[in-house]
Amino acid sequence: GESVGLHLPTLSVQEGDNSIINCAYSNSASDYFIWYKQESGKGPQFIIDIRSNMDKRQGQRVTVLLNKTVKHLSLQIAATQPGDSAVYFCAEIKAAGNKLTFGGGTRVLVKP
């Protein structure tokens, strides 16, 4: 498959454990944040989003936490599965338009 990034930080996690992926964003004016998952050979796939007026949002097996004070975003994956192995990107959007500013990405490797 294609290499998304050769020098990405990597999180190795045992199957069944919880994963936490962190992201620092830069623009305090951003009002919408998204986590994407990118598997080898594919485009980024939407996982979950959160608006700046929230500090937590839960989906299926995933939770996003937003701390606007320190401009920090995290993605928690519960009971990590082999299919969760991928590169995860956070992205921020400022008001108006759909320009996504992406973070550098974190590679998650799930060990059986």
Place this chain on the structure above:
Amino acid sequence: KAGVTQTPRYLIKTRGQQVTLSCSPISGHRSVSWYQQTPGQGLQFLFEYFSETQRNKGNFPGRFSGRQFSNSRSEMNVSTLELGDSALYLCASSLALGAGEAFFGQGTRLTVV
């Protein structure tokens, strides 16, 4: 509902040539954005089109251009290709401007030799 379709999937071009990439958004989506993905620079925004007009532009040289047609399909063009233009070019479609959630295609892998 069909997803975002990008063609071609793979392309090899020579320095100095030009290239045109195509993107068909999800039916009903009117906003199309383009991104360049490289190992060194990550995912970088190129431009966004809505209703056939460029609404946002990233920090890329004028060799990179795009357009959108009345059916929302979009093309991007890179002229005078350089080796550094080798990348995965991704297209994303959204329902409208400010809609937030963007759906990505599989990308076009461009290799410049």
